Amino acid sequence: xxxxxxxxxxxxxxxxxxxxxxxxxxxxxxxxxxxxxxxxxxxxxxxxxxxxxxxxxxxxxxxxxxxxxxxxxxxxxxxxxxxxxxxxxxxxxxxxxxxxxxxxxxxxxxxxxxxxxxxxxxxxxxxxxxxxxxxxxxxxxxxxxxxxxxxxxxxxxxxxxxxxxxxxxxxxxxxxxxxxxxxxxxxxxxxxxxxxxxxxxxxxxxxxxxxxxxxxxxxxxxxxxxxxxxxxxxxxxxxxxxxxxxxxxxxxxxxxxxxxxxxxxxxxxxxxxxxxxxxxxxxxxxxxxxxxxx
Numbered sequence: 001x002x003x004x005x006x007x008x009x010x011x012x013x014x015x016x017x018x019x020x021x022x023x024x025x026x027x028x029x030x031x032x033x034x035x036x037x038x039x040x041x042x043x044x045x046x047x048x049x050x051x052x053x054x055x056x057x058x059x060x061x062x063x064x065x066x067x068x069x070x071x072x073x074x075x076x077x078x079x080x081x082x083x084x085x086x087x088x089x090x091x092x093x094x095x096x097x098x099x100x101x102x103x104x105x106x107x108x109x110x111x112x113x114x115x116x117x118x119x120x121x122x123x124x125x126x127x128x129x130x131x132x133x134x135x136x137x138x139x140x141x142x143x144x145x146x147x148x149x150x151x152x153x154x155x156x157x158x159x160x161x162x163x164x165x166x167x168x169x170x171x172x173x174x175x176x177x178x179x180x181x182x183x184x185x186x187x188x189x190x191x192x193x194x195x196x197x198x199x200x201x202x203x204x205x206x207x208x209x210x211x212x213x214x215x216x217x218x219x220x221x222x223x224x225x226x227x228x229x230x231x232x233x234x235x236x237x238x239x240x241x242x243x244x245x246x247x248x249x250x251x252x253x254x255x256x257x258x259x260x261x262x263x264x265x266x267x268x269x270x271x272x273x274x275x276x277x278x279x280x281x282x283x284x285x286x287x288x289x290x291x292x293x294x
Contacts, residue, residue, distance in 0.1 A: 044136065045141075046059060046080055046143065046145050049069075049078075050067065050076070051067050051068065051071070051076045052065065052066065052147070053074060055074045055159075055161040057096065057130060058131065059133060061136060071165065072163050072164070073163070074164070075148070076167060077130075077147050078115045078148055078168075079107075079108065079111045079115075079145075080144070080145055081143065081146070082143055083104060087099075087104075088142045092134055092137060093132050093133070096259065096262050097263070101264065105265065106264070108129050109264075109265070111146055112125075112146060116169070116170065116171045119267075121269055122179060122206070123179045124153075124162075124178045124179075125150060126148070126151055126159055126260055128147050128263060129144050129145070129264075130145035131144050149161045149162075150162040153190065154180065154190070154254070157258065179204075180204035180269070181193060182196040182200045182204075182279070183201075183204065184201055184202060197281060199278045201273060201277075202271045203271060203272050203279065203282060204269065204271050205229070205235075205271060205284075207232070207268060207269055208225065208228040208231075210268050211266070215255060215256075215258060215261045219255070225255075225268055228268070231245075233272045233291075236284055236285075237283050237287065238285050239291050248291045249273065250272070250275060253268050253270050253271065254271075
């Protein structure tokens with residue numbers, strides 16, 4: 001039968017090995033000690049400098065689809081770090097509102113500012129920390145992604161990522177359509193950018209860093225936010241930060257979205273505001289002449 005030749009050949013080979021008829025040059029004929037060890041298992045780590053079709057809040061491997069930033073996308077990964085030891089031993093990955101995720105948000109915040117070339121809060125941008133999936137965490141992944149994306153609107157209670165083409169690297173190192181600058185409100189109270197030489201009533205002046213409290217507590221004390229924003233306005237325009245600020249300008253502010261607040265963003269965006277005065281230029285550095293006591 002056709003299988004017999006194979007068995008016969010195998011028998012001859014085994015006999016030759018058992019009788020020690022020699023081996024290839026450079027070997028000792030001992031098959032038990034010359035095998036190389038298997039390479040260590042490689043843990044998946046996401047790439048930096050890539051973009052994504054969705055602004056995922058969790059890094060599932062099944063939905064990981066990095067793409068060229070020159071194509072239309074929703075989010076961009078600017079950095080990948082490792083959770084510090086004090087947060088790496090938990091059994092599950094950090095949730096959005098966890099102390100572990102908030103602990104690494106300042107790292108993403110600082111790296112994002114360097115990445116875009118200025119404080120990203122001064123533009124229609126947001127930054128989020130993306131942890132591994134539960135399965136990835138169980139398998140040993142302890143990385144986190146720092147993702148940045150463009151917001152579809154300036155002041156919404158929730159974050160809606162906008163389509164974007166091109167990397168955001170260096171986007172704020174020069175004048176950008178993403179920057180807040182001068183603005184005006186529509187009839188629903190939403191803010192929209194305006195060229196500063198066009199009529200407007202609002203101007204973005206910077207951010208105030210709120211204390212580590214709940215968003216509800218901040219909402220219950222709007223006076224604190226207005227007072228803090230008046231100090232930001234004083235620095236921006238170049239006038240004394242004193243009790244007379246309330247007679248120079250009105251104030252408006254926007255808190256981070258609920259999601260951004262939960263992950264550690266405490267940057268309250270401040271705007272100078274005039275309800276009865278129409279502005280046609282920026283007041284930055286204008287001093288008392290630009291912002292007189294009224």
